[in-house]
Amino acid sequence: MLYIRELVQQALDTGYLTLEAEETLRRMLMSKYSQEDLEAFITLQQAAMAGLVKQQSREVMIVS
Numbered sequence: 001m002l003y004i005r006e007l008v009q010q011a012l013d014t015g016y017l018t019l020e021a022e023e024t025l026r027r028m029l030m031s032k033y034s035q036e037d038l039e040a041f042i043t044l045q046q047a048a049m050a051g052l053v054k055q056q057s058r059e060v061m062i063v064s
Helices: 004-014 019-029 035-049
Strands: none
Touching: 004 019, 004 035, 019 035
């Protein structure tokens, strides 16, 4: 079973949150999760706001 904190750790390690990981997080947050997972998610949000983690969904797509 995959935990929110595992996805968060992967994003923190790589500095990048993929579209797939974002969608998985959304689904996981709709079900029951632990306090530890909630705290990890908050850490991810703070890292993203500080620019430490880039979100693929926020990247500008340049079409030529």
